[in-house]
Amino acid sequence: MLDRRLFLGAGIAGASALTFSSVWSQSAPNFGLPDLPAVGHKRMKLGKMEIIALNDGAVRRPLGEEFVTNAPLEQVKALLASQNLPTDYIDVPYTPFLLINGDQRYLFDTGFADNGPPTTGKLAANLAAVGLKPTDINNVVLSHFHGDHINGLRNKAGQLVYPNARVHVPSAEHAFWIDDARMEAAPPAMKGAFMGVRRALGNLGGDQLVKFESGAAVAPGITSVAAFGHTPGHTLFRMDSEGQSFAYVADITNVPSLFARAPDWSVLFDMNPAMARVSRRRVFDMLVKDKMMAGGFHFPFPAFGTMEASGNGYQFKPVAA
Numbered sequence: 001m002l003d004r005r006l007f008l009g010a011g012i013a014g015a016s017a018l019t020f021s022s023v024w025s026q027s028a029p030n031f032g033l034p035d036l037p038a039v040g041h042k043r044m045k046l047g048k049m050e051i052i053a054l055n056d057g058a059v060r061r062p063l064g065e066e067f068v069t070n071a072p073l074e075q076v077k078a079l080l081a082s083q084n085l086p087t088d089y090i091d092v093p094y095t096p097f098l099l100i101n102g103d104q105r106y107l108f109d110t111g112f113a114d115n116g117p118p119t120t121g122k123l124a125a126n127l128a129a130v131g132l133k134p135t136d137i138n139n140v141v142l143s144h145f146h147g148d149h150i151n152g153l154r155n156k157a158g159q160l161v162y163p164n165a166r167v168h169v170p171s172a173e174h175a176f177w178i179d180d181a182r183m184e185a186a187p188p189a190m191k192g193a194f195m196g197v198r199r200a201l202g203n204l205g206g207d208q209l210v211k212f213e214s215g216a217a218v219a220p221g222i223t224s225v226a227a228f229g230h231t232p233g234h235t236l237f238r239m240d241s242e243g244q245s246f247a248y249v250a251d252i253t254n255v256p257s258l259f260a261r262a263p264d265w266s267v268l269f270d271m272n273p274a275m276a277r278v279s280r281r282r283v284f285d286m287l288v289k290d291k292m293m294a295g296g297f298h299f300p301f302p303a304f305g306t307m308e309a310s311g312n313g314y315q316f317k318p319v320a321a
C-alpha cells in the first residue's frame with residue numbers, strides 16, 4: 001500500500017518535474033514570464049561560515065485544480081488574493097544554497113543547468129557573480145531526487161557540471177529511486193523520474209557518491225534532519241557555527257504563500273501527503289520556537305528569512321533582498 005500511494009503521487013510529480021516543455025508551453029502564451037530577481041544571489045554570515053542563496057530561475061505555471069490536491073481552487077485563489085498575489089498563476093522559484101566553510105564549498109541542490117525551461121539555468125551566472133567557478137564546488141548535497149533538485153548535476157550533453165564535487169545523498173532517498181525492480185513496476189508516468197535519477201546520478205565514481213543516514217552529520221557544522229513525506233527520503237540540513245544556526249528546509253513546502261499559510265494543504269508533488277504534512281508542521285514549529293533563519297528551495301527570493309506563527313499556519317518573513 002505504501003509503495004502504491006508513493007507511486008500515485010510520484011507519477012504526477014515525476015511527470016510534472018521532468019516534462020518541462022509542457023509546463024513551459026502551457027505557461028508562456030497566457031501569463032507571460034515569471035518574475036526573476038534582478039540580483040540572483042544573496043549572502044549571509046553564519047559565524048565562521050557564509051551562506052549564499054543562488055537563484056536558478058523560476059517558472060510561471062497556470063494555477064489549476066491540480067496544484068493543491070486537497071483544497072478547492074476557489075479557496076486557493078482566495079488565500080492568494082488575501083496576500084495581493086495573482087490568482088491565475090503561480091511563480092515557482094528555484095534557489096539552491098551554497099555554504100562556504102573554509103576551503104570547503106557545499107552546494108545544496110542543483111537546479112536544472114541547461115536541462116530546464118528558458119527561465120531556469122541561472123545558477124551558473126549567479127555563481128560567477130559571487131566569484132566562483134563550478135570547479136570550485138567540492139561538495140554537492142542533495143535533499144531529494146526530484147528533477148528540479150538533481151538535473152543540474154549534469155548538463156544536457158551528459159557532463160558533470162561540478163566535476164570536483166563529491167555528491168552527498170540521503171541513503172533512504174537513494175535506495176528508493178535506484179531500485180530497478182521498483183522502476184520496472186512503476187506506472188509509465190513515473191518511469192521518467194526514475195530514469196532522470198539514473199541520468200543525473202548514474203556512473204558517478206565509487207568515491208564520488210557519498211550516502212548518509214538522515215539525522216547524521218554530513219560534514220563539520222552540517223547536520224541532516226529526516227523530513228520524509230515529500231519524497232521517501234526528503235532530508236533537511238541544519239548548519240551551525242559559533243552559536244548561530246541556519247536551516248535549509250528544501251521542499252518542506254512548495255511556495256510558502258500557500259503551503260506555509262495553509263500547511264495542511266498538499267502540493268501535487270508531495271508523494272506521501274499525510275507524512276509530508278506531519279513533517280512540515282514539526283519543522284515549522286521548530287523554526288518558530290528557535291527563531292531560526294531558514295532557506296527554502298521554492299521560497300521567494302532571497303529565499304531565506306524567518307518563519308512566524310500565523311493563524312492556523314505560518315508566515316514566511318524573507319530578509320531584505
Ligand SMILES: [Zn+2]
Nearest residue numbers: 146148251297
Ligand atoms: Zn522541488
